[in-house]
Amino acid sequence: MELLVLEGKIKEKTYGKQKIYFADQAQFKDVSDADLKAMDCRISALNEEVQALSQSCRQLDAELKELNSSLTTEEMMSEMGRLKEECSSSRERLKNIKSASNHVTPEEKEKVVKEHNIYVREWRKRKRLASDMMDTILEGYPKSKKEFLEEVGVETDEDCKVVVPTV
Structure with missing residues (x-):
């Protein structure tokens, strides 16, 4: 310096x-005012050119990304072969299932459906009882229902994304 x-x-x-x-x-x-204005015009033109080139570059990058993520012809052919094999094995399996003689009898099916209905009714009953108990507790509880459930450690069906089946 x-x-x-x-x-x-x-x-x-x-x-x-x-x-x-x-x-x-x-x-x-x-520098004269005319020179400054000419420089400003040049800067504006260059900025517009930069924006146009940037937009073009983004489009080309997106196209390149799309092309890189797609399968090549060889990969597509091998995938088609694998899917054809899977399809034929599934057809064979379906044929075996249809021809099998050990199907479930209507009596067995009815028994399973009745048990299922009993368990679903019991599930609904217990869920309603638990909900009623929580509502009773929450009447005098100073915090929200969500905070109560977190504090107690209760996971609801909705938290686990479980839907009670229809009877």
């Missing part, structure tokens, strides 16, 4: 122990 001061390219001011360096304004020539 001292060398630049000696060459006259920058100036130095001393304030106590601190030194401040700044450009010597005398070395710059005066």
Whole structure:
């Protein structure tokens, strides 16, 4: 910095122990208003060009990303082969299931459906009882229902995204 001061390219001011360096304004020539306006126009044109190029670049990047994420012809052919094999094995399995003689009898099916209905009714009954108990507790509880459930450690069917089946 001292060398630049000696060459006259920058100036130095001393304030106590601190030194401040700044450009010597005398070395710059005066610029007319017309030149400034021309420079502003040039800057605006260049900014528009930069925006257009940036938009084009973003579009090309999106297209490249899409192409990179798609399967190649070889990968597509192998995927088709795998799917055809899976389809044929599923058809064979379906054929075996249809031809099997160990189907569930209507009596067994009816028994399972009755048990299912009993369990669903019991589930609904217990859920209603638990809900009634919580509502009774919440009448005198100073916090919200959500805070109560968190504090007690209760997980509801809705929290677990479970739907009670219809009977």
